[in-house]
Amino acid sequence: MHGLFRWSSKWWPGAIPLVILWAFAAWTGTAPLESDLAQRSAAALQDTVLDKTKIAVAGRDVTFSADAFSEDGRRSAVASVDAVPGVRLVNDNTRLVPEAKPFVWSAERDVVRVTLGGSTPLPASKARLLDTARGTLNGVEVVDHMGLSRGAPARFDAAALLLIDQIGKLKEGKITLSDTQVSLSGMARDLGGREAVAAALKNLPEGFSVAANEIRAPPYIFQAYKDPVAVTLTLTGYVPDNAVHAALAAAAERKFFSEKVVDNLKASVGAPSGFASAVIPALGALSRLSTGTLVVSDREVKLSGDALYEAAAGQIRAGLAKDVPKGWQATPEMSVKPAAAPVDATVCQQLFSDLLARGKIRFESGRAAIDPDSAGLLDRLIETALRCPTANIEIAGHTDTDGDEGFNQALSEKRAQAVAEYLVRAGLPAERFKAVGYGSVQPVASNDTDEGKAQNRRIEFLVR
Structure with missing residues (x-):
């Protein structure tokens, strides 16, 4: 062992x-x-x-x-x-993979980034949406908060890709897809962006629909600035189309008798209803100011600046409130320009002559009714008359040779009287003015041409 x-x-x-x-x-x-x-x-x-x-x-x-x-x-x-x-x-x-009920996906944009959230049905779908967002949004940061879930509706990818394209048209906002229902909110990046999004949503895949579209448009702004130093009227902002653009430019040329019109307007959709009906009379109000700014933002007309005399300020305020279309708001913020120094009769005559050389008092054809487009010129003439308070002034009416001589004589008298009454309504003493009609007997140009006839149809101010 x-x-x-x-x-x-x-x-x-x-x-x-x-x-x-x-x-x-x-x-x-x-x-x-x-x-x-x-x-x-x-x-x-x-x-x-x-x-x-x-x-x-x-x-x-x-x-x-x-x-x-x-x-x-x-x-x-x-x-x-x-x-x-x-x-x-x-x-x-x-x-x-867990099933999502409802199946919700979203794209949200703030000032600096776009965040994709909610559910996607497959990894390939998620990658495709991210790649499309990064490519479409031109360098904007894209944040991925998307998860994977079952339960996506048929044609989910096509709908989400179309919606990513719409988030690029927003300055800020959110687009949510809940099963087959699309909801949108936020502010469009550009004028026309709201309409462009609405048009694109018509191409949603079959079975998808818009539950709510609360995309807002940025303010639709038109501006006009009257500069007495540069003697210019500068137009900026937007107009709805070329026809309205042409109408506003023509109105500015008529109403501003001496200013050079600098036209920087651009056409864009999104104008509020009644846009031209609001802007054209507002330009007339601006023409009566010494210096001023007109801002039309959506349905608000804001006019600021200096009226040439006290009565004009009241007339402009009342007229602006009356002329804006229904549903619009008028906001006049005016002061009165300090009175200019008095001048003697000789200087007064020169001032009248200079004004009437740059512009003409217009009347309705064949009548003595003063054209509202002449309001800016008339206010300048009134301002000048206030500077020579002791001078008596003859207001002389003239016509061309067309028509009956007796009719022309009467028409010239009525037109001269209409101008005198306009000045009296502004607060000037009636006894300072004498209205005289000369018919066609004192032409300043040939009556053989339309241009010559236009020069002969005139009002003159003569200091006596």
Whole structure:
């Protein structure tokens, strides 16, 4: 017995290297096998749509976990791994991606970034939406808060891609797709942006519809500035179309008798109803100011500046309130220009002559009714008359030779009287003015041409 123990104690230390060699051989034989099975299992899933795929191999047993987007897809993926040659057992840890009810996706824009949120149906859909947003938005930061969910409506990708294009037209706002219902809110980036979004939404895929469109347009602004130093009228902002543009430019030319019109207007959709009907009389009000600014923003007409005399300020305020269309607001903010220094009769005559050389008092054809476009010139004439308070002034009316001589004589008298009455309504003493009609007997140009006749139809101010 003792000898047997001694023999055993001699052989077991020699067995240790054999055990180590056996373990090493087993390990070196198993590791390549597991790596090979892992690679071939992954290859078997190459054409399968999954998320968060993980494969772990122990011997010939495969533990497979992934998120699948349908039950058929999940089963097919497990079967593909199970069919890999050499796999003995598949430990199935797969699950279905959660279902979203309702299926909501959104795109939200602030000043510096666009955030995509909510659910997308597949990884490829998510990547496509991100790539499109980054390409469409020209360098704007795109933040991805999208998750993956089941339950997307048919043609989801087409609808979401169209909506990403619309978020690019917004300055700020949010577009939400809930199942097949689209809701929009925010401010369009440019005039016409609201209309462009509405037009694009007509191309939503079949089955999709707009639940709410609360996109607002930026203010539709028209501005006119009268500068007495540069003697200019500068027009900026927007007009609805070329026809309105031409009408406003022509009105400005008629109403501003001496200012050069600088036209920087641009055509754009989005003008409020009644735009031209509001702007044209407002330009007439501006023409009566010494210096002033007209701002038309949506349906508000704001006029600021200096009237030439006190009565004019009251007339302009009342006229502006009366002339704006229904639903519009008039905001006159005027002061009265300080009175200019008095001048003698000679200077007064020169001032009248200079004004009437630059502009003409107009009347309705064949009548003595003064054209409202002459209001700016008449206010300048009144301002001049106020500077020579002791001078008596003859207001002389003249016509061309067309028509009956007696009619022309009467018409010239009535027109001269109409101008005198206009000055009296402004607060000037009636006894300072004498209205005289000369008919066609004192022409200043030939009556053989239309241009000459136009020069002969005139009102003159003569200081007596």
